[in-house]
Amino acid sequence: MAIRNLTMLGLGLSALMLAACGTNMEQRAATGALGGLVVAGPVGAAVGAAVGVVVNEAEEDKN
Numbered sequence: 001m002a003i004r005n006l007t008m009l010g011l012g013l014s015a016l017m018l019a020a021c022g023t024n025m026e027q028r029a030a031t032g033a034l035g036g037l038v039v040a041g042p043v044g045a046a047v048g049a050a051v052g053v054v055v056n057e058a059e060e061d062k063n
Helices: 002-018 025-062
Strands: none
Touching: 002 025
């Protein structure tokens, strides 16, 4: 069971890192949703898209 948890943690972190891919909000939300979908299904897709939007807002605040 511990190996499964570590695998899911690694996949979840990968999905969060993918959320930062893209140059605009739509691209970041889409890559986050795809990563989340792979890890946790439809709920993960929604969370991944939200993370993509948050990353986009943070990037815009820097500029």
